[in-house]
Amino acid sequence: GFELGGENKRFRVGDWEEFHIMVRNDSNSSTNPWEDILIRAKFHGIEPENLQTEYEYNGAWNSAYEYDLRLLNSETIGSAVDLGPEEGYVIDPQTEKDLGFRVKADRPVENLRVEFQAITSNYSSENYVRKIKNPENTKLLNPVQDTYIDQQNPTTNYSEKKHLELTTQENNNSYALLKFENSNIPTSVDTAQLYLYQYWGSAFSDLKNSEVTVRIYTVPEDLNLESTTWKTGFEVSDEIVAEKEILGIREWYRFDLTDYFKSSTKDEATLLVKFSKDSFDNEERRIRFDSSEADRPPYLVFG
CATH class of the missing domain: 2.60.120 (Jelly Rolls)
Structure with missing residues (x-):
């Protein structure tokens, strides 16, 4: 097994392991909700063909598309996945959303490093990370x-x-x-x-x-x-x-x-x-x- 995100959580190769990310919108209650939000996970050191990821939505597990981390201009080999429904999550002001994900690796990896980012495709602020366009069409x-x-x-x-x-x-x-x-x-x-x-x-x-x-x-x-x-x-x-x-x-x-x-x-x-x-x-x-x-x-x- 290996650690996930430095949280001292170990999981076994070939088994699904579930984890949760809490996302809170601290915006003023009079502002618009955050829309079209996905969670980008970056797994350094493991290739997309050796990784499977799913996200929980409306009570069911849904497959996500893993793509090569280098498509995000990374210098290192790894995998990236944008977790969430196609339309993204909606997070209302002054609320917290519990987002469930799970991951399965097909081979052991030493010193696995995992990063998470909130991303969107329709927010005007430059501080937000945009979605990568059609990663499934990029080879x-x-x-x-x-x-x-x-x-x-x-x-x-x-x-x-x-x-x-x-x-x-x-x-x-x-x-x-x-x-x-x-x-x-x-x-x-x-x-x-x-x-x-x-x-x-x-x-x-x-x-x-x-x-x-x-x-x-x-x-x-x-x-x-x-x-x-x-x-x-x-x-x-x-x-x-x-x-x-x-x-x-x-x-x-x-x-x-x-x-x-x-x-x-x-x-x-x-x-x-x-x-x-x-x-x-x-x-x-x-x-x-x-x-x-x-x-x-x-x-x-x-x-």
Whole structure:
């Protein structure tokens, strides 16, 4: 079992455990009631597929929709759920409402942290957190494989590393590779955004000053990235799918891949990430992104 919200309440994996949140509206009795209120629960460290949540309403338990915490611009893996009926709760002034919820986890989690927020979609105050629009229509994909290839170590595979490295130096370049499961990509795409987190870099300021960018290309081959190396070689498309300026350490990069994934000719799901200029000069210049093995892994969001 594990603790819920620091309340020293433990519950067993696979069992429903019920809890309650008391919400009080202390507004003057002459004011309007709070309307369209939901309770947003954030579960840090457990994925949506391993979590089930329900809320109590009109004497019955109702299923809620769990979505990836990263859709709320969180830097950590976890789950979020907006608990309550579609129309939200109504809380009259000078009253307190007892809201019942229950949760079931399918796997054990250590040091689970849970946050709760009251949210709404129709309140004018900027202090209120808005609902996320149609989370059930938004799909987040993690790479099924990722690695990088290194020109100076042409037979080494780096798929178990916690980082993805880009390098530019004379006769010493490195590229990152990300592979997504093709069958999980939606057939209809309105938006597609790739997120990468740069946690480290070395001597890249001259690259920024020279307007060297980070580019995304596609690989029209079904590669096994657990064995791919610089020496194995592969074909890379000529088209630049997306491009961003170098941002710096502790920054999230967001690449817009919408046009590519909306294309009717799209059939590849392996992406190559590299600097816009190879062999920049004789100094080694690098940046590193978190890989799938790290705390802030890459992910692709379809809307």
